[in-house]
Amino acid sequence: MKYLARRLLLFVVALFAISVVIFLALRVLPGDIATIMAGLNSPPERVEALRAQMGLDRPLIVQYGGWIAGLVHGDFGTAMLTGQPVAALVGTRAAITFPLIILGLIIALAIGIPTGCAAVLARSPRARAVYQGAAIVGGAVPALWGGLILILLFARGSGLIPVLPASGFPQAGWADPGRALASLVLPALTVGVIVGASMMRYTRSALQSVASTGTIEMAMACGMTRTQTLTRVGLRLAMPQLVSVIGLTFAEMITGVMVIENLFALPGIGSGLVDDLGHRDLIAVQSELFMLAAFFLVIGLLVDIAHRALDPRLGD
Known part of the structure; x- marks a missing residue:
């Protein structure tokens, strides 16, 4: 207390x-x-x-x-x-920004945690170098450039596989959940891949810190395999560090998606704040x-x- x-x-x-x-x-x-x-x-x-x-x-x-x-x-x-109450204005924008961030964070965790575990489990120096290189490249990709690549690949009207909308948000908002969700897929993928590379590095670092304490060897002595030890014991012991990283990353993504919202013409908090400042x-x-x-x-x-x-x- x-x-x-x-x-x-x-x-x-x-x-x-x-x-x-x-x-x-x-x-x-x-x-x-x-x-x-x-x-x-x-x-x-x-x-x-x-x-x-x-x-x-x-x-x-x-x-x-x-x-x-x-x-x-x-x-x-x-x-x-606009003459609107600021709270209502932010609430309308948050209904776009927060689903985008949550979806992007889910994608990032789905990429970062498994690949971070795989990077620690890899025994070959070549495999570890591949994971390390992927993390560096993924984290170094500019959000604007990554979004443009995804638009060229998957956007309707200009993509090689035109399956998703390139920009905008439906007028009906979440009253049309299918179109609303589809309009967030490409922006969320852009965010998720970049943040996922950081999550991979944090996961790998946290697991390596746990492994250096001798806990992994003690758990293996009890009959667990190295993979079981890292995924069951290691992740549990590394969870406090990962929770801190995930929480702070979630907060940082509020302003971090500003470029993405402008690129995909999403009327969210970031793009709205830029307009109001202008x-x-x-x-x-x-x-x-x-x-x-x-x-x-x-x-x-x-x-x-x-x-x-x-x-x-x-x-x-």
């Missing part, structure tokens, strides 16, 4: 610090935001009215207090460009950045708690 209370306190402090950084960072950007949003040729009266509407004519401490008070009550503000929608951007930062911190907190539960030997 002491550990959990301390972690929750640190979480609140970090959240407060991040909110201050986001609030101040957006207000030191060059140019007058009200002038940019109203239009460079707008009359001064229009600019002043917009500045008052956005609360930019108030002291910074008052602006920050009003924003935080709204966040505490679940009011993330209203986007100036249009200088201050209200939407500051709340979106805060929600992303809060998500990163929540994932970090859950990973720490899971790590502690899986390995009770960790000290306070």
Whole structure:
């Protein structure tokens, strides 16, 4: 309970610090935001009215207090460009981004963990070199280039095997689950292959660390084969490290899929944030950045708690 209370306190402090950084960072950007949003040729009266509407004519401490008070009550503000509540806007985008990330992570785990185990089990130096080379090449592939290759191979209209949509998301969204899922397959494969290469390296490294402790030899002395020992005992002992990696990778993929969303024209969180930044929608951007930062911190907190539960030997 002491550990959990301390972690929750640190979480609140970090959240407060991040909110201050986001609030101040957006207000030191060059140019007058009200002038940019109203239009460079707008009359001064229009600019002043917009500045008052956005609360930019108030002291910074008052602006920050009003924003935080709204966040505490679940009011993330209203986007100036669309007039929609920011929370609803992010929710609509998250319905695309999170399924994409989950599908990509599943593909990455399906690639990374088995190949990481196979790399450790390989006895031939040549086979180990092949696995190592595959991990390096897979992790070095730029997301944009990998996505374009998959489009040329499998996209309808331009691919050698035209079976999947190349871009966009259905207007009906998840009300048409077949088309919605099909539109995420190519982006998820792009993410999954790149992240899977990293998962392979982490899995191999974690298993090698376990093997160096002599645990594998002790388990083999009990009658297990080397393969059984690594897959049953080794993976279980390496699980705390892998849980940390998987959790943090999941959080990083929120912004990591930004390029993929733009490439495949998916209206997700990453591409939406880029659009809002380009249009200088201050209200939407500051709340979106805060929600992303809060998500990163929540994932970090859950990973720490899971790590502690899986390995009770960790000290306070």
